[in-house]
Amino acid sequence: MIGRDGQPARRMGRVLPLGVAVVLLTATAACRPDLTPPGAPTSWPVASARHWQWQWQLDGVLDPTVEADVFVLDPVTTTTAETAELRSLGRRLVCQVYVGSVHPDDPDASRYPAHLRGAAVAGTGRSWLDVRRWDALRPVLADRFRLCRGKGFGAVLLADADGYAHPSGLPLEFDDQLQFDRQVAGLARSLELSPGLLGNLGQVTALAPDFDFAVNEECVRLAQCDKLLPFADAGKPVFHVEYSGSTADFCVTSVGYGFASIRKNRTLDAWRLPCPPA
Template sequence: MFTKFALTGLLASGVATAATLPKADVWQPELTPKWQIILSSTLNSASRIVPSDAKVWDLDVFETSASTISKLQDAGSKVICYYSAGTSEEGRNDLGGLTSSDYGKGLPDWPGEKYINIKSDRVWSVMKGRIDMAKEKGCDAVDPDNMDGYSNDNGLGLTQADAIAFVKKQSSYAHSLGMSIGLKNAEEILDQVQDSIEFAVNEECTKTGRCAWYNNLLAAQKPVFHIEYGSKSDSNTYCLKSMSNGNQFATVIKHLSLDGWVVYCDGSEYTSSVADKSVDNGNEIDSGNEDA
């Protein structure tokens, strides 16, 4: 087992890489926890947190304070910290070290956001810093998004093999820091990285007919945090379809903006209290309510 001193020396000497770092004990989520995801705004932890029985929260690592994470954990919840691993996002202050060669084509549905070269050492340095940020804030896991550049017109020639290597690189580093990691969408590489992740996050597999891609992951007792976008009236359809082949998903119905509103398969509906991004959680004003 590496001591902190020995590990620091190995990193400094270049002997230890992301692929060889020792794996610490990490959280393995249960199959169907009640969960909530909020990315377009910031959870208002100064208010009463609802749903109070949500055991997993997926929140933006940049916008969520260490005190909010600690408050959720004190209430018995685990916190997954989101960041985009395969694209740039406007307003992120850690991209200054990238060069023009690190940027690919823009995402048609997300103005100002571009694919980035996940084979670049400069990009790895950014993502390593984001994983470090998650660790410093006390996150239990990380949720690296946009690893499916290979299936889009990315402008960088990125392949499935590149995505697999980058997921495993992030996984090894996150594990060495004692954090779990998931795979967001990118179902084509799921089987190749299944042993490197503790969970998956999926968007709209009932709409796309891709829920069966997760059979092997579920058989390995690793959960799928499943999002369908729509209204409360859609919940029965989405929930029944997601379980039609015998699989059980941790399903939520959300607005496309991934704000504080959520509906569960039992019909319960909540609105978590949120504030605009970049508002200090310690000074936020309650703007939400519990609807169920």
């Protein structure tokens, strides 16, 4: 299923009720060695900002052997055993959560009443959400973040955090989105997760102080990498991916900006081709 900008839709999978999740996590913990808890939240040393190697995998069987410091994963399909293995290898784990949209197949979709839903997110089957209704959205997002934390993630990547910039079918303004994104970042911190921003280049300058890292798709192809400088100039990681072109071509640009860059398939399976570290 293809989403906006020609990219495949990446769904939020099944979210377990908190009580069930706790039981499962407890049983799993009894079967493996104790691990040091993830950072609270994950820290991103400024000295390392230009040197991270990263992986973004939302499709297929997880490959824990990838030589990457940072893994961005689906918090639902990724198992506690898999996160435990990655953490035992010293990897930093980021869960990707859709905060501004909902899919009818999401097991918690019923928690989003019809009056909160707007137009379809082009080609994805998802619907934009009315981010002005923080009172209604906060409890659902908090449960999703708790699932991340319970599975051992130390950071969260906020997806679909830019509904104001799309035909959402809702009267969302720039300031509505800005307030919501800041509230979600604050919620993540309160649950000991480091917040990261996916896309939303139109608000990067305003939001960079509120987020610890950014993830970008195709800023070289789209000639938009300069918009991410508020993160890079502050010593915060920018994790960047291109889906076409040779690394010999785009790495010169992206690494020059100080980004951690890779080439991926649009499906975001295990395959990756990293740029040489800066």
